[in-house]
Amino acid sequence: MSSETRNDAAVQIDGVSKSFSGTVALEPIWLKIRRGEFLTLLGPSGCGKTTLLNLIAGFLEADEGELFIDRELVTQVPPHQREIGIVFQNYALFPHMTVAQNVAYGLRTRRVSKAETAERVAEALALVKLQDFADRRPRQLSGGQQQRVALARALVIRPRVLLLDEPFSALDRNLRTAMQVELREIQTRLGLTTVFVTHDQNEALSMSDRIAVMSQGRVRQIGAPDDIYDRPANLFVSTFVGDANLFDATLQGVQGGAAELIVGGAPLPVETYQEDLPEPGPVTLFVRPEQCRLTGAEEQGAVPAIVALSVYQGSYAELHLDCAAARGGRIMLRVPAAKALPAGIPVGIALPRTGPAIYAVEDADKEVA
Numbered sequence: 001m002s003s004e005t006r007n008d009a010a011v012q013i014d015g016v017s018k019s020f021s022g023t024v025a026l027e028p029i030w031l032k033i034r035r036g037e038f039l040t041l042l043g044p045s046g047c048g049k050t051t052l053l054n055l056i057a058g059f060l061e062a063d064e065g066e067l068f069i070d071r072e073l074v075t076q077v078p079p080h081q082r083e084i085g086i087v088f089q090n091y092a093l094f095p096h097m098t099v100a101q102n103v104a105y106g107l108r109t110r111r112v113s114k115a116e117t118a119e120r121v122a123e124a125l126a127l128v129k130l131q132d133f134a135d136r137r138p139r140q141l142s143g144g145q146q147q148r149v150a151l152a153r154a155l156v157i158r159p160r161v162l163l164l165d166e167p168f169s170a171l172d173r174n175l176r177t178a179m180q181v182e183l184r185e186i187q188t189r190l191g192l193t194t195v196f197v198t199h200d201q202n203e204a205l206s207m208s209d210r211i212a213v214m215s216q217g218r219v220r221q222i223g224a225p226d227d228i229y230d231r232p233a234n235l236f237v238s239t240f241v242g243d244a245n246l247f248d249a250t251l252q253g254v255q256g257g258a259a260e261l262i263v264g265g266a267p268l269p270v271e272t273y274q275e276d277l278p279e280p281g282p283v284t285l286f287v288r289p290e291q292c293r294l295t296g297a298e299e300q301g302a303v304p305a306i307v308a309l310s311v312y313q314g315s316y317a318e319l320h321l322d323c324a325a326a327r328g329g330r331i332m333l334r335v336p337a338a339k340a341l342p343a344g345i346p347v348g349i350a351l352p353r354t355g356p357a358i359y360a361v362e363d364a365d366k367e368v369a
């Protein structure tokens with residue numbers, strides 16, 4: 001059966017939209033979340049991620065459209081009957097209950113027998129490596145441990161879908177990375193369909209099977225992490241996910257599959273992955289820092305720039321360059337820390353002939369994230 005049929009979708013969102021007293025939080029959205037996939041909703045604050053998650057959970061009612069979970073129409077089904085596990089940023093544990101009682105909560109309300117509850121709670125606590133903490137209260141646990149309890153509580157009901165809203169944003173960086181790995185391991189082992197909300201692009205890139213990049217209540221691109229990073233569909237995605245260098249360029253035409261550009265006064269034939277290019281004339285060229293090569297200032301065809309600041313980052317240095325051909329006059333490159341240059345040194349930037357993208361200038365005026 002084709003992956004596009006409804007049968008294959010664990011969650012299907014058909015034209016679902018939501019406004020709050022006249023403010024559009026979500027434009028009509030069509031989205032199929034595949035069985036067992038880890039899908040991340042990524043976007044800036046206020047783009048509608050949490051609204052979409054709450055619509056799937058049933059905490060909000062859609063203004064229009066239909067929602068299916070496992071082929072079942074659930075648009076009118078209340079949250080507790082959707083068989084969904086949810087983990088929030090702030091844990092939301094019951095402070096007066098022990099860890100085991102917190103985890104058992106969803107089973108109690110489902111009238112599961114005492115013996116089965118004990119078995120499933122032990123299983124869920126083992127999954128999150130908290131089997132020795134069953135009798136503690138939430139206040140006796142670290143933030144990471146509390147979030148594991150919240151995860152165990154969501155998993156114990158054997159949900160059809162697991163929803164997580166910025167679950168690790170309150171944790172420090174090391175713990176956050178450890179929890180990301182742990183969640184991904186558990187999710188893969190259980191083959192659990194998961195929708196994960198974050199505004200952190202690194203978290204999205206490292207964890208997801210697919211990412212839906214959102215802005216202003218719309219999904220701007222959905223794809224595997226390398227699709228999103230290497231072949232962004234528009235300038236918003238280009239600049240929101242990963243670092244972007246933007247150059248003012250002139251598109252002269254297309255010859256033999258290559259776009260003929262002038263950048264910084266020099267000709268540059270570029271093969272892009274894009275199906276549609278803007279009309280000839282002024283355009284914006286998008287290039288990742290790692291696609292730019294630092295050269296001598298005199299190198300033929302290189303775009304001239306001057307080192308403004310070198311930022312030490314341990315294994316590498318970020319070179320921030322003043323560059324007249326760049327939008328906003330600045331670009332950034334990464335070089336091995338030992339090759340960092342002092343401010344004021346003139347350099348050249350050799351641009352790649354394959355890989356970058358070309359956007360209309362009006363897009364750059366309104367679309368840069």
Ligand SMILES: Nc1ncnc2c1ncn2[C@@H]1O[C@H](COP(=O)(O)OP(=O)(O)OP(=O)(O)O)[C@@H](O)[C@H]1O
Pocket residue numbers: 020021023024025043044045046047048049050051052199
């Ligand atoms: N209950 C509400 N009443 C009124 N407006 C709301 C309500 N909930 C959300 N909104 C608005 O809807 C839009 C989308 O909000 P949402 O919380 O979904 O964004 P988000 O992408 O999750 O943002 P964040 O990352 O800051 O949580 C925002 O403009 C927000 O102010």
